[in-house]
Amino acid sequence: MSKPQLSVVKIGGNVIDNESALQAFLVDFAALEGFKILVHGGGKIATKIAESLDITAIFHEGRRITDRPMLDVAVMTYAGLINKDITAKLQALQNNAMGFTGADGNLILSEKRKNAAVDFGFVGDVVAVNADLIQVLLLQNVVPVFSAITHDGKGQLFNTNADTIASTIAVACSNYFNVNLLYCFEKKGVLMDSENEESVIKNLTFEAYRELCEQKVIHSGMLPKLENCFDALHKGVSQIGIGSPEMLKKDNSIFTLVTA
Amino acid sequence: MSKPQLSVVKIGGNVIDNESALQAFLVDFAALEGFKILVHGGGKIATKIAESLDITAIFHEGRRITDRPMLDVAVMTYAGLINKDITAKLQALQNNAMGFTGADGNLILSEKRKNAAVDFGFVGDVVAVNADLIQVLLLQNVVPVFSAITHDGKGQLFNTNADTIASTIAVACSNYFNVNLLYCFEKKGVLMDSENEESVIKNLTFEAYRELCEQKVIHSGMLPKLENCFDALHKGVSQIGIGSPEMLKKDNSIFTLVTA
Known part of the structure; x- marks a missing residue:
């Protein structure tokens, strides 16, 4: 079931x-x-x-x-x-x-x-x-x-x-x-470019995350937040959304969906 | 049951x-x-x-x-x-x-x-x-x-x-x-004599309450409290205790037991 x-x-x-x-x-x-x-x-x-x-x-x-x-x-x-x-x-x-x-x-x-x-x-x-x-x-x-x-x-x-x-x-x-x-949080999601509010990464898998870390695209404050996310996914959470409060609106598709 | x-x-x-x-x-x-x-x-x-x-x-x-x-x-x-x-x-x-x-x-x-x-x-x-x-x-x-x-x-x-x-x-x-x-509350119960902390009325029925009111033994602040008690008893509460926090101790029998 x-x-x-x-x-x-x-x-x-x-x-x-x-x-x-x-x-x-x-x-x-x-x-x-x-x-x-x-x-x-x-x-x-x-x-x-x-x-x-x-x-x-x-x-x-x-x-x-x-x-x-x-x-x-x-x-x-x-x-x-x-x-x-x-x-x-x-x-x-x-x-x-x-x-x-x-x-x-x-x-x-x-x-x-x-x-x-x-x-x-x-x-x-x-x-x-x-x-x-x-x-x-x-x-x-x-x-x-x-x-x-x-x-x-x-x-x-x-x-x-x-x-x-x-x-x-x-x-x-x-x-x-x-x-x-x-x-x-205050941004629309995890950004490819921290200077560009519209550069939201729509889907983030662990593999993609590792690559973006190596390329230093993801750094500083976002690192522990995402480490915690992947830890939670590893421990049984189905999926994680990171974005603005607008994320809860049904017609909103602009946020970062984090999956294992 | x-x-x-x-x-x-x-x-x-x-x-x-x-x-x-x-x-x-x-x-x-x-x-x-x-x-x-x-x-x-x-x-x-x-x-x-x-x-x-x-x-x-x-x-x-x-x-x-x-x-x-x-x-x-x-x-x-x-x-x-x-x-x-x-x-x-x-x-x-x-x-x-x-x-x-x-x-x-x-x-x-x-x-x-x-x-x-x-x-x-x-x-x-x-x-x-x-x-x-x-x-x-x-x-x-x-x-x-x-x-x-x-x-x-x-x-x-x-x-x-x-x-x-x-x-x-x-x-x-x-x-x-x-x-x-x-x-x-701060006293040991409803008192017969408000000057005497030991004069606790141990059992108070509605009938006794009415009499004590007429005799002006119960007055001022105690009146609305007891009116509320009898109202609660009338509406289904089994019994009401009025006394000091010591009332909760198993061996303590000094408090006022209010019943219908």
């Missing part, structure tokens, strides 16, 4: 920070057929609120350190303000959304980041996803909406990378579903 | 504001046998955060008006910070807690308060509880943890009275469960 379809969609701060862009995205997401899960990142609201609360962001070589006050702000804004706003808006669009952190239902267990040269503070890497409970929820027509907060099972919450949450959920759910993982 | 037991426990700010009191309460709550639901109020954290964000609390005759900035603070602290902290802590106590607002899974639908002499702003009164979905979650051994935020189904979140949330959930679930509703 073939598995049912599941779409796991990740949106980042560029969508969340823009009220009309968020609403337009949610209308498209709500219209998606089949089982679906939304994973959202943070956006600038957390930084703004931290500033208002006189909490200073600490960085090490450009990477944010999550100390306790900053974790509290992340929990307040990601799991509180943003997650519940999205949930209420999806309810208004007749999607039975339910907002989660990894602590809720022990859905995403993580552990404090290890082996890093620097202590990033309350940052967790995913250890396990409770796909059984996610499946139960999906079969109740619930649309899970995940913020990028996880827990260690010992009472501690962690800030976690939203891309990783999306891919680990996608992998864990691939036991039960044919999973289509969609990364929405 | 007899219905299974369900405990609906409400805690207020006095427990939430005190870290060790909260932990002690959660240990007792986690040890409760049978199906259970936790409803929590706000506490002083919201006021503190609002002050830090330079948001001025607006009051009308001693009652708080929830304007938009204050609603955002309520969502951040109640549904974010407090709810996820409690959820993570219950996970550490081997309870599969899942934190909710009313928007999540459309669990509690409300409408903006009507017919009030004053516009209280984003304050909602409960219209419906999705007891079917709550039952599904309970049967998965999920322990729902509700913050006092609801939604109108049209995308708007509302601040809602936590006592009312507890009683409406209790009533809605009484179709499926024998519901024991427990209100934890």
